[in-house]
Amino acid sequence: MPSHGTAPRRSIRRLAALGTAALLTAALVSGCSGTPAPEDTTEGTTAASPAPSEEPRPTPSAEATPDEVGLVLPGSCEEIYGPAMFEALQEDLPPLNDPSMSDPNFSNTDELEETLRSLEYLQCTWGRASEAGIVTAVARVSEEQSDAVLDILESNGFDCYSQLQGTRCVIREETEGNALGESHFLREDVWVSTFWLNAPIRGYTENIVEAIWG
Template identity: 65%
Template sequence: MGVTTSRTTARRSRARLGLLGTAAALTAALLSGCGGTATPDDPSTPSAEASAPRPTPSTEGGAQPVGIVIPADCEQMYLPQMFEGLQSDYPPLNDPTMTDPNFSNTDELEELLRSTNFLQCTWGGASGTGIVTAVAKVTAEQSAEAIAILENGDFDCTEQQEGTRCVTREETEGNLLGETHFLRDDVWLSTFWLNAPVRGYTENMIEALWG
């Protein structure tokens, strides 16, 4: 897949701010345009893209990069104190209404991540608050492509904790939406959140995975 140097086709439609799989309560506000970014969207009417079948996490395929082992379940993605806090503040984990969320407001990132093997963890249900995280195995080429898309988009990228961290954040109409992407070795941590700016969220996952 070639690296796109332009920003997504105009950043993923604001109407999809229900990206968390969310929507009912937020649909009206999101349809009028609620932005998002930093450290997860959903339309009231299906678009051509929304109606098309989406790829699902792969369990088979060619040789995968060797390195950090992707956790078997979401609890292993966090240190105990963070996991308990998320259970208390943003329940439930992997609610049925969040089975097919968006991972990014940038089309190229969404498509690239869905081409990988990933574990999906969501917090909250179809409402105005939620978190969508994916931890994916990536090849060196996929990692470089993701970083190039991020650096050429609306993201602030820095070298951090032996990897590359890119964040974006926006507040409109009383809603705060953010994305954080962290790539290190053969792992991509992607988080898209809506009104849930959990302090230290990505750092906690980095510590849980790499120690």
């Protein structure tokens, strides 16, 4: 299985002949059209139907299902951001959950991608399938799943450190004028995963953490 370190470079090299406008489509989006649709939505989106030869992908939840006890997760994408951040994203990287981003990639690390898709998650994307965008998922994880995710992150070259009473792991790469990166935050039984390309990402994960945990 290829390590994370080779995946972003592989994606960008493969797209060199296709042009920059195709970069986000392959790096962040799989199995969806790059043609933007006119309608926006603030709800979590539904993954595209797989080809017959593929294993069915779990459908992302439009509403998080809270446990009887413990932290109640947000039920919509609007609720995972503070008001100022949500307004800034609407202005700087619209739209939220464009149909062209309905079936995104969540990571350039295959193990992380597979693990996240095995969970119930709230999916929120910003931008269209183009040269800039953000893909975020908020998922409930067990203690064993959280430990497994951290092991994958650490073994694939992510920089992991304690932050906001949880563990955050990040990686960033700049190639041919494009900035590509991931941020994964784990705290208690929640995993906040973000994959971004050429996007205004400063303070993004911190804002989500504040919105969820207060």
